[in-house]
Amino acid sequence: MVPKKYPYSFDPTYGYTLETLLDITPPAEPEGFAEFWQRAYEEAKNAQPMARLADTGKTENGWRIYDLNYTSTGGMKIGGWVGVPVKGPIRRGFVIGHGYGGRGGCDTHYPLRESVIFYPCMRGQWSRSMNPPISHESQYHVLHDIDKPDKYVLRGCVQDIWVAVTAMLNLFPQVEGHVGYLGGSFGGGLGALALPWDDRISKAHLRVPTFGHHPIRLQCVGQGSGESVRKFHQKHPWVAERTLPYYDAAIAATHIKIPVHCACALFDPNVCPPGQFAVYNAIPGKKKKLYVQDAGHFSYDNEAQQGQEIMDAIEAFFEDL
Template identity: 50%
Template sequence: MEQLLRIAPPPQPWDFESFWRSRYERAMQLEPQPRLTPGNGSHPDYDCYDLAYRSTGDFEIGGWALIPKRGPVTRGVVVGHGYGGRDGPDYHLPIAGAAFLFPCFRGLSRSRRWPISDNPHYHVLHNIHKKDRYILGGCVEDLWLAVSALLRLFPAVAGHVAYLGISFGGGIGALALPWDLRIRRAHFNVPTFGHHPLRLQLPSTGSAAAVQVYQREHGHILDILSYYDAAVAAQYIRIPVHVAAALADPAVAPPGQFSIYNGLPGEKRLFVLDKGHLDYPRRVEQENALLAELHHFFSEL
């Protein structure tokens, strides 16, 4: 733990902040045109809807929305998914009075579109050689436009918007949050894309392994990845953030996860998991403890 808590974010490009601020400003000029249609899900506490909205590049984003059956909607939450995508909404998130949007980031699950592969090994490489067109930038824009869609659908939640993201969704959230002041609290669970210099070296499976192979074959990829480093971006986040980071993780090396937490300059809270992306004896116990912490953390939203 002492070593993990000392891992600082890597150096950043001189124009890192202007690169992202200009992208955000362009994205905010778009009207997401959100649409909800009755879905097939059934739950005693929520009405489930199919979600669609427009993102940058005229990309149609699909997903789900949950609206409480009882009481007014007082908070809004956007929930990001892991690199496996998602096949439905999560009903167990402990935020009372919240309407939830579960967008699928471009190329994945309900937002599949040729020629983007939904296989994480290939998705993570899509346009990786083009700084302004790398797929991760588009996914960040999908998150910003999800917040716009949320506020179009539920204007009353302005000032009470949160983001939760796991793994892939955690890394995308760290890249997105510094520039979008509409989001007031966030949780990242085993977030990826932290500290790319280490991510390219440490043993990993999944998308990180694919990027390592690309680096060995082509080289110079850090010139691009430095703009998409979640640990660098974390240094610009000013809202309270709760992070669940794992001590062992085959897919997202723990030093990368902790570098994101360490980079956060403001109010932050850490929940340490024994393992990430794996089953383990205390998994259910730790998941329940984490949900209890998140209930308290988001009660202040």
């Protein structure tokens, strides 16, 4: 059930119902969109990650944890962690994105056994990839070089995902053909932008994905990074034509060719629900799956049960990867 009480001056459903959310279509695709991202992908494919692992001596939920360092596009130094199964085979690999604000460790609660898992921190993000002058604070990070479409920080963050896949395949070549991606919020939006162009990724899960349908997002007051972009747009309206269309996760989703499991929220003060559902709706074909959760970025009565149901769905979805 959608939360009825909340400490905001706005309604985090933005007046949408499940029926109207499922009717949202993506914005018009700008000229050169596919070419823009194909160029970005080629840059990432040509990067030499020179990935290094260092054993931390720690284990979590059946994974041995290693520190990860690699070099992404533009010479950007990226850090993170890798989980390697303590026992059993490695038959598949996953890159797991994080929410805005970065990550302080591994998300080893995912039911992804017999898998090596890469947990990179995207450029500029706490705690392993802080790269001044890129701010690690989401309200500033999301605006870094937004006036330069070819250098906007989100382009580099997507490339960090692709280079993480390269690093994984270099270190664990046996997972080739069995690579998945999972990401929520910030990591969900980056995933939608990344998936269409990298055929090394076979399946993905996106939870409450951001960056979907910027024309709607610019109308939605909120608590997340989108609010920074909305306020920036009020002073610099050109951003809606010059930059944002090329970073619209819903437009990118129309190019996705692999099965994707999405979890989208009916109520979310940080990532507006119409943007989330725009991403899911835009994915073509019949192999996509949807879990509708009551709320995102907000504690609610049914949260634990729905969280477990999502984990169960993820386990089943990736079983044949």
